[in-house]
Amino acid sequence: MRDESQPLPEPGQPDPSRRAFLKHSSALAALALTPPVALTAIDHSLDERLAAAFEQLPLQVRINGQAQQLSVEPRVTLLDLLREQLGLTGTKKGCDHGQCGACTVHVDGQRVNACLTLALTTEGREVTTIEGLGSEDKLHCMQEAFLRHDGFQCGYCTPGQIMSAVACVREGHADTPEQVREYMSGNICRCGAYANIVAAILDVKASGQKV
Amino acid sequence: MDINPKNQPVDRVDGRQKVTGSAKYFAEFALPRTAYCVIVGSTIARGTLDQLDTKRAAAAPGVLGVFTHLNMPAIPGWDAPVGGQADGPPPQPTAETYRILRGTKILFDGQPIAMVVADTFERATYAASLVKATYTRQTPKTDLNKHLAAAIAPSIPWMKDYSRGQAEAYKTAPVVLEADYVVPTEVHNPMEMHGILAQWTSPTSLLLYAKTQGVNATQRAMAQAFKLDPRNVKVHTEFMGGGFGMGLRTWPQETAVVAIARQLGRPVKLVMTRSQMFQLVGYRPHTRQTIRMGADATGKLVGLVHEATAETATYEDFTEGTVNMSKFLYACPSMQTRYRLVRLDRGVPIWMRGPGEATGAFALESAMDEMAHKLHLDPLEFRLRNYSETDPEHNRPYSSKNLREAYERGAAAIGWRNRPATPGSQREGEWLVGYGMSTGTFNAMRWQATVRVVLQADGSLLVQSAVTDIGPGTGTALTIIAHNVLGVPLDRIKVQYGDTSLPPAPTQGGSAIVSTVGSAVFDTCSAVKQTLVELATRPGAPLAGHQAEELALADGQLFVEAKLATQVAVAELLRQNQLASIDKTTESKGGPEQQKYSFYSYSVHFVRVRVNPRTGVVRVTKTVSVADSGRIISPKTAASQMIGGVAGGIGMALTEEAVLDHRFGRYVNNNLADYHVAVHADVPEIETITIDKPDYLLNPMGAKGMGEIALIGFAAAVANAVFNATGRRVRELPITLDKLLAVS
Ligand code: FES
Ligand code: FES
Numbered sequence: 001m002r003d004e005s006q007p008l009p010e011p012g013q014p015d016p017s018r019r020a021f022l023k024h025s026s027a028l029a030a031l032a033l034t035p036p037v038a039l040t041a042i043d044h045s046l047d048e049r050l051a052a053a054f055e056q057l058p059l060q061v062r063i064n065g066q067a068q069q070l071s072v073e074p075r076v077t078l079l080d081l082l083r084e085q086l087g088l089t090g091t092k093k094g095c096d097h098g099q100c101g102a103c104t105v106h107v108d109g110q111r112v113n114a115c116l117t118l119a120l121t122t123e124g125r126e127v128t129t130i131e132g133l134g135s136e137d138k139l140h141c142m143q144e145a146f147l148r149h150d151g152f153q154c155g156y157c158t159p160g161q162i163m164s165a166v167a168c169v170r171e172g173h174a175d176t177p178e179q180v181r182e183y184m185s186g187n188i189c190r191c192g193a194y195a196n197i198v199a200a201i202l203d204v205k206a207s208g209q210k211v
Numbered sequence: 212m213d214i215n216p217k218n219q220p221v222d223r224v225d226g227r228q229k230v231t232g233s234a235k236y237f238a239e240f241a242l243p244r245t246a247y248c249v250i251v252g253s254t255i256a257r258g259t260l261d262q263l264d265t266k267r268a269a270a271a272p273g274v275l276g277v278f279t280h281l282n283m284p285a286i287p288g289w290d291a292p293v294g295g296q297a298d299g300p301p302p303q304p305t306a307e308t309y310r311i312l313r314g315t316k317i318l319f320d321g322q323p324i325a326m327v328v329a330d331t332f333e334r335a336t337y338a339a340s341l342v343k344a345t346y347t348r349q350t351p352k353t354d355l356n357k358h359l360a361a362a363i364a365p366s367i368p369w370m371k372d373y374s375r376g377q378a379e380a381y382k383t384a385p386v387v388l389e390a391d392y393v394v395p396t397e398v399h400n401p402m403e404m405h406g407i408l409a410q411w412t413s414p415t416s417l418l419l420y421a422k423t424q425g426v427n428a429t430q431r432a433m434a435q436a437f438k439l440d441p442r443n444v445k446v447h448t449e450f451m452g453g454g455f456g457m458g459l460r461t462w463p464q465e466t467a468v469v470a471i472a473r474q475l476g477r478p479v480k481l482v483m484t485r486s487q488m489f490q491l492v493g494y495r496p497h498t499r500q501t502i503r504m505g506a507d508a509t510g511k512l513v514g515l516v517h518e519a520t521a522e523t524a525t526y527e528d529f530t531e532g533t534v535n536m537s538k539f540l541y542a543c544p545s546m547q548t549r550y551r552l553v554r555l556d557r558g559v560p561i562w563m564r565g566p567g568e569a570t571g572a573f574a575l576e577s578a579m580d581e582m583a584h585k586l587h588l589d590p591l592e593f594r595l596r597n598y599s600e601t602d603p604e605h606n607r608p609y610s611s612k613n614l615r616e617a618y619e620r621g622a623a624a625i626g627w628r629n630r631p632a633t634p635g636s637q638r639e640g641e642w643l644v645g646y647g648m649s650t651g652t653f654n655a656m657r658w659q660a661t662v663r664v665v666l667q668a669d670g671s672l673l674v675q676s677a678v679t680d681i682g683p684g685t686g687t688a689l690t691i692i693a694h695n696v697l698g699v700p701l702d703r704i705k706v707q708y709g710d711t712s713l714p715p716a717p718t719q720g721g722s723a724i725v726s727t728v729g730s731a732v733f734d735t736c737s738a739v740k741q742t743l744v745e746l747a748t749r750p751g752a753p754l755a756g757h758q759a760e761e762l763a764l765a766d767g768q769l770f771v772e773a774k775l776a777t778q779v780a781v782a783e784l785l786r787q788n789q790l791a792s793i794d795k796t797t798e799s800k801g802g803p804e805q806q807k808y809s810f811y812s813y814s815v816h817f818v819r820v821r822v823n824p825r826t827g828v829v830r831v832t833k834t835v836s837v838a839d840s841g842r843i844i845s846p847k848t849a850a851s852q853m854i855g856g857v858a859g860g861i862g863m864a865l866t867e868e869a870v871l872d873h874r875f876g877r878y879v880n881n882n883l884a885d886y887h888v889a890v891h892a893d894v895p896e897i898e899t900i901t902i903d904k905p906d907y908l909l910n911p912m913g914a915k916g917m918g919e920i921a922l923i924g925f926a927a928a929v930a931n932a933v934f935n936a937t938g939r940r941v942r943e944l945p946i947t948l949d950k951l952l953a954v955s
Contacts, residue, residue, distance in 0.1 A: 025943050050823060054274075075333050084332055089234015091241035092452070094402045095485045099883035102402055130232035143230040147222050150851045155229030156402040156452025181891040188883060190402050190453050192858025193851060194894040203768030 003133035024196065061122045063088070065133025072119045079103045082129060090130035090159045094188070100186030103109045104160040104167075105129045111167035130159035141209045142166050145200035153191035161187045166211050174205040213842075213905075214695050214733075214912040218924025220847040224686045224706060225450070232838035234450045236403055237420040242478040243631050246275050247332040247397075247413040248468055249339040249488060256351035256876025257556040260315040260324055260344055267341040268327055273334035275475055277342065278326045278467070283312040284474040286466060287438045300367050301460070302527040302559055305395040309526040311463035317346065318525055320353075320877045321490025321556040323464055328471060328479060330525035351556040351876030355497045355522045355776040358938035362520050362551035370530045374539060375603070376545030380514030384505025388582045392502065392574035393943040394926075395868040396522070397495040397828040398881075399563050400888055403452020404485065405492045407465040410478035416443035417469065423448050424458035425718025426677050430711045432461035433469060449709035454681040455859075457492045459720050464491055489869060489881035493561025496521040498533060500574035510588050510596040512543040517575060520551040524559035527842020528552055530566030536652050536923075537575050538604040539809065541597040556876050562720065565860060568653050571943060576649035576927035581940065584634075590931065591618055591627065591648060596780035602809035610808040611906035611915070617815040620900050621648070624835040625817035634938035642821040642830075645936025646809035651814035651923030655841070655906065659800035661714035662731035664693065664795045666739050670767045670782040672699040674706045674736075678716035680730045682855075683918055684848030688725050689732050691845050692912060697862065698764030699781075703932060714796060722812065725844060730910040731799035737911075738795045743769055745783050753787075754780035801910070810909050816860070816928040822936045827948030829933055831861055835898045836925070841915035842905035853899035862889040863922070864929035866945050 052076070059070040063086070072081055079096070082088040094102030096115045103114040128146040134140035139147070142165050152158040164187045168174050173183035180198050189197065204211060228234035265277040278284075289310055305693045309318050329335035345719050346703040352358055363652035364372070381387060408420040417439060423429040434441040435720070452459065464481065472479040483491065503516040524531045534548035556946055565572075569577040583593035598615065601608050621627075630646035631637040643770040674693050679889065680686050686706045694701050707713060716728050747754040747769050754762065754771060763772045772777030785793065819837040822828070836853050843849045866887035870880050880886045906915020926944055933951070934940050 022360070040345045073331075073333055075337075080332055081673045083239070087241060088232075090237065092236075092402070093238075093404060093482070094452075095883050097485065097882060097884070099485075100402065130876065134231060136227045136231050136233060140229070141231065150223060150226075150847050152223075152229055153684070153848075153851055153855055154225075154401070154403070154451060154453040155225070155234050156236065156450075158229050159232040177896075181894070185890040185892045188888060188890055189858070190400055190888060191851075192855035192894070194858055194888065194889075194891050195854045195897045196851060198891065 018026060059120055059123055061124070062126045064128060074118065074120055076116040076119045077115050078105070078119045078122055078127070081119040082114060088129050088131055090155055092159060094157065099163060100207070102157050102160040104163040104187065106163060106167065111164050130163060141207070142200070142204050142211060145204045148198070149200040149203065150198045151197040151200040153192050157187060157189045158209065161189065161197055165197070168201060169205050169211045174201050176204065214844055214914070215691055216695070217451050218846055219691070221687055221691055221701060223684055223843060224690050225680070229864045232431050236450050236452050237408055237422050237448065238406060238480060240408055243407065245408070245476060245478040245480050246328045246330055247335040248326050248328045248471060248479050248481040249335040250323045250464060250481070250483065251325040251327060251339050251342045252487060252490060253317045253324050255346045255348045256319055256320040256353060258317050260317060261347055262345045262891060263324060264343040265325060268338040269339035271323040271334065273329040273331055274338045275328045276471065277338070278312060278328070278471055279324065280314055283467070284470045286436050286470050287437045300369055300530065302529040303365070303367055305526055305528055305554065307526040309463070311467045319490070319556055321487060321558065321637055323467070324360070326467060326471060328475060332420060353555050353557055353871050354873040354877040355499065355520070355553055355555065358555065359499070359520060362553050365528050365530050367530055367552065368945045370550050373548040377514065377517065377545060380518060380545030381503050381505030382514070384513035385508055386506045386585050388502070388504045388578060388585060390502055390581060390942060392500045392572045392577055392580060393496070394498045394573055395944060396497040397563060397863065397867045397868050398489050398886060399455040399494070400455040400488065400883065400886065401453025401455055401457065401678035405457065405483045405488055406470050406481040408478060408480040409469045410520065411473050415439055417445065419444070419446045419469070421446050421448050421465065422451055422458055424451070424454045424679055424681055424720055425710045426679060427715045428718045429461050433466065436466050436772035437469065444711070446711045447709065451679055451681045453565040454719070456566060456720065458681065459708065459718060460646045462492055485883060486881040488509055489878050491714040492557060494869060495563035495570065496523060496529065496560035498570045499625050500533070500571070502574050502578040504578055504582050506582055506586060509728070510586050511539055512594050512597045514545040515543045516547045517571070518549040519571065520553060521951060522554045522555050522557060522560070524557050525554045527559040529560045531562055533567035533571040536568055536571055539599060539602050539653055540575070540605055540650060542599040543597065548659050565919045568651070568802070568919065569863070569923045570650055572649065572924040573926045573930070576886045576924050577930050577942065580647065580927070580931040580934065591622055594618065594650065596626050596857045605649065605809055608808055609808045610908040611841065612811070612813065613636060613839040613902045613904050614813045614815070617813060617839045617902055619816045621817045621837040624898055624900060625819060625833065629819065630935060631863040632937050634642060638835055641823065641825065643824055643936040644819065644821055645932045645934065646817070646819050647928045647930065647932025647935055648815065648817045649918045649931060651816065652811050653722055653916065653919040653923055654728060655810040655909055656721060657730060657801040657805070657813045657910050658717045658723055658727040659798065660716040660731040661796060661798045662728065662735045663714050663796040664735040664739050666697065666731070667779065668782055668785040668791055670699065670780070671703040672697060674704065674732055676708050676716045676731065677711055677713040678724060679709050679717050679719045681854050684845055685719065685724055685728065686941045687848050688729055688845045690727050692732045693736050696733055696738055698766060698768070700766060722918040722920070725914050726910050726916060729799065729844065729912055729914060734799040735795050735797045738797055739793050740764060742793050743781060743784060746788050747779055749807040753784070804908055808908055808914070812841070812915040812917065812920045814924060816925045818928045820929060820932040820936055822933060824937070827951035829865055829946055829948070829951070831929060832895050834895065835900065835903065836921065837900040838917055838920060839902040840917040840920065841909065842913035843901045843903045844912060844914050849901060850899045852917050853921045854897045858889045858894050859898050859922050860925025861893055861929070863944060864946055865893070868945050913934050
């Protein structure tokens with residue numbers, strides 16, 4: 001970590017704390033193997049991309065059934081990894097603060113807010129996003145129910161609502177309208193499709209289909 | 212013709228894309244080498260920027276540029292116009308000017324002082340945190356209540372004071388009510404973050420993925436700002452994650468991103484944070500209203516005065532139709548309105564769903580309830596006694612008004628007869644129970660739009676319009692219209708929209724889009740039909756000798772209505788005439804009859820609430836909303852618009868308030884955890900009813916608008932129900948429990 005009391009480097013000059021971090025961090029095992037020439041390059045801020053490489057860590061995760069070997073910065077959230085690096089834009093960003101539910105995905109079958117989940121914490125886990133639930137030709141029964149009940153308007157909260165809805169049924173929290181409302185309250189729909197969303201979820205639950 | 216004879220409920224045409232996540236919103240288009248822009252906002256609301264240290268930010272990894280007032284690239288035509296006409300004229304410039312990243316003057320909290328661009332979102336965000344500023348801070352003026360004395364009359368003629376009959380006639384009435392009502396600042400908060408993705412495809416051409424309610428408006432604004440041929444500015448917004456009004460103009464930070472993309476020579480994407488959406492893309496302005504009302508012993512209104520004072524920015528006068536509905540909703544011989552603004556150190560407001568009418572209806576419809584109580588009249592009966600059969604403002608007939616029927620059907624559905632005549636007298640366990648109602652109204656409009664319709668030889672149909680679908684189901688409604696005019700099966704119709712390469716359409720807002728673009732689809736499809744009929748009835752053609760009026764279209768067949776067997780397939784007709792398609796583009800707008808009538812949609816909202824007398828908690832337990840919005844084209848999506856208005860109305864009534872700390876002029880609850888929009892648990896059983904009677908004076912489908920009336924008036928219905936339950940009148944939204952406990 002940077003000691004805030006240290007003087008700041010001038011632009012274009014190497015940042016001492018950055019250099020120190022790269023040289024001494026024991027967390028980066030790979031660094032031991034770093035050729036001195038590379039460190040010199042970093043010292044001279046010559047190769048930002050090389051520096052970037054050191055800031056990334058390997059991540060092995062299954063996403064929608066596919067094993068992925070990735071390299072990500074520790075500060076990247078699962079949400080931004082999905083949207084900005086993997087092109088899985090079905091998962092939405094509505095607040096980035098765990099306040100809206102638009103980013104809901106399943107990690108090992110549990111619903112989580114992808115914006116509050118650092119990507120690296122999914123190491124060895126199974127992530128399911130809306131893209132992994134069904135496709136336009138082969139909708140999941142919850143997607144069918146949302147379509148039939150018009151459980152959305154602008155559609156932006158919808159993937160999160162659907163991922164949450166599937167989990168809500170699986171958790172056994174979809175027995176009554178009140179229960180659904182309570183257990184779905186982490187998913188905001190500003191268009192206000194709530195009544196139709198609740199109807200869709202109860203419909204799926206009543207049908208006894210396997211979600 | 213009846214536009215949907217079978218009242219077919221149709222699943223949303225874009226539904227599959229929305230439920231699978233394949234619908235692409237602006238930030239989701241992948242352009243190679245896209246750079247990420249993050250805004251650094253001012254932490255003071257008024258003063259000057261003294262020093263801005265950007266060195267560390269500029270040297271941070273991956274940073275491509277830090278743009279400030281010192282190095283912001285030039286934007287040749289700064290005055291980007293406001294987009295749509297949701298509810299009157301766009302904000303008007305004042306003597307003060309705000310130009311993003313030009314100069315050191317700070318006019319409002321969160322005003323961008325730097326825009327940092329890097330190769331990844333994380334790097335841009337980190338670098339933005341390194342920008343440090345020092346300011347000379349002045350005491351900000353942000354409290355409307357403290358600065359009422361500085362109120363000014365807006366210069367716009369449309370907003371001038373109104374008077375009919377005798378001035379202040381209410382004073383002469385035996386029963387008089389004077390009361391103040393307050394609607395706080397509320398923020399649109401659509402679920403999708405605001406921003407833009409901009410790419411210069413050549414030195415003189417631009418590609419924009421925008422979050423706008425009107426791609427043509429954004430196209431005009433950017434063409435003007437960068438002095439480009441509008442045809443070289445392509446704007447795409449097929450999907451928009453909600454707007455509610457905040458996408459009715461092109462915001463300065465969007466223009467800045469375009470300038471930065473030019474400078475950097477690569478695509479630049481801005482996705483604002485939720486808290487920046489409180490500061491930089493408008494809000495419903497905090498508005499204080501006074502209603503003065505006089506009625507005689509028979510329950511007839513004698514005089515009415517409606518005054519409103521709203522906040523605006525120092526640099527633009529934003530106005531809306533807050534006092535409008537009071538001029539015509541009730542038959543009142545003497546009526547005056549006054550609308551005033553207070554310029555504060557705030558970002559500029561923008562229309563928010565229902566816009567000013569939703570604010571105004573809270574005052575007027577609360578006052579109607581209060582007056583009914585004074586008169587010992589049922590509030591519904593009081594409204595009926597003052598029902599306006601013709602428009603008292605313009606002295607002309609209404610094109611259609613089925614409000615009486617709406618009252619009756621809503622009252623029956625909620626069980627209005629169960630309403631306790633004495634407030635505070637009905638209980639369910641420890642809860643007090645009350646019923647309330649209100650009326651809403653909004654202009655029914657028809658603007659101008661162009662539509663292209665292509666009937667292919669294979670019998671499929673293509674419909675094209677640049678219009679944006681922000682969520683109401685525009686694409687679905689247009690599909691249903693085309694289906695019913697041309698008889699092409701629903702699954703053979705493709706509607707393309709949300710792109711400037713398509714024929715121009717107005718900005719989505721003001722509940723006017725189905726009326727406007729739907730009419731253009733209707734007219735263009737009718738022109739295609741006429742061509743088909745000509746081809747089919749020519750001498751030697753399959754239906755030769757038949758008249759146009761005898762013919763109908765269904766399931767891809769053109770047939771003689773009296774003799775169903777006499778028919779020809781549309782595809783066959785085109786083939787016989789060696790036509791690959793019939794391709795028509797027409798412009799469509801309302802006719803002169805629009806001057807002869809007053810056009811309004813109406814809603815009636817009934818709610819039942821439970822109030823806990825010990826905790827002050829208010830729960831809405833049942834709502835019935837009735838819409839008189841002409842012929843319903845798409846019953847399914849129309850019902851959704853209504854329930855959406857109810858959810859918004861519950862938030863407006865009970866929880867929504869953007870709170871400023873006036874010492875600093877800054878928000879204290881600028882996030883979705885502290886600014887409470889309605890969530891699942893807040894929204895009860897909702898019943899929606901549509902009167903569903905066509906208004907053919909407005910357009911050939913007979914459809915009036917619905918988006919605004921779904922919300923307008925709702926908050927008053929809740930306030931009235933709370934009064935009925937408790938005997939406590941809350942005149943300041945939201946009705947939070949502290950306001951109910953305070954007096955007990
Ligand atoms: S984006 Fe994750 S909860 Fe809102
Ligand atoms: S559908 Fe628009 S926010 Fe839920």
